[in-house]
Amino acid sequence: MINDTLLLGVMASHPGMSAEDTLAMVKTLAEGSYRIQSGIINSKGSAGVDSSKKDDVVLKVNPKKAIGKDKIKCCVCGKEFSMLTKAHLAEHNYTREAYLNLCGYDKKTKLVSKNLAAERKATTEKSKPWEQTPQWKKKQAKEALAKSTAETTAEVVQESPSLP
Numbered sequence: 001m002i003n004d005t006l007l008l009g010v011m012a013s014h015p016g017m018s019a020e021d022t023l024a025m026v027k028t029l030a031e032g033s034y035r036i037q038s039g040i041i042n043s044k045g046s047a048g049v050d051s052s053k054k055d056d057v058v059l060k061v062n063p064k065k066a067i068g069k070d071k072i073k074c075c076v077c078g079k080e081f082s083m084l085t086k087a088h089l090a091e092h093n094y095t096r097e098a099y100l101n102l103c104g105y106d107k108k109t110k111l112v113s114k115n116l117a118a119e120r121k122a123t124t125e126k127s128k129p130w131e132q133t134p135q136w137k138k139k140q141a142k143e144a145l146a147k148s149t150a151e152t153t154a155e156v157v158q159e160s161p162s163l164p
């Protein structure tokens with residue numbers, strides 16, 4: 001049986017999580033709590049439930065002012081980056097989705113500085129991302145190699161003295 005309090009708690013602390021993931025987590029937590037109650041796990045610490053983490057997150061930076069021209073600030077800790085990585089958000093126990101939700105950003109918001117976003121957009125438009133597949137890259141590398149080999153061969157042929 002799934003505990004409602006647990007469900008609400010998980011929903012509150014992970015607002016960006018999908019229903020499926022929420023249920024999975026509740027199930028895990030419920031099982032953990034059952035194990036604690038039944039003495040399978042004696043120490044609360046080993047159950048993996050972090051009860052010290054509160055739901056009220058105080059943002060250090062106003063999300064509306066966090067994305068600057070050259071830097072983007074992490075709203076949670078206030079550090080500046082040219083882009084906010086998943087790894088950094090994970091340090092605060094946030095997924096990208098949860099962070100966007102926390103800051104009230106649109107789902108499509110790019111967590112990079114404005115300059116970098118503009119740069120990337122330009123690069124993407126130029127580089128045709130649909131051609132950036134591993135197969136395509138492999139083919140390109142192969143062709144480049146073939147080309148350079150051909151050029152080298154041509155040079156060698158030109159440089160070597162021709163016999164009469």
Ligand SMILES: [Zn+2]
Binds near residue numbers: 074077079088092
């Ligand atoms: Zn941070």
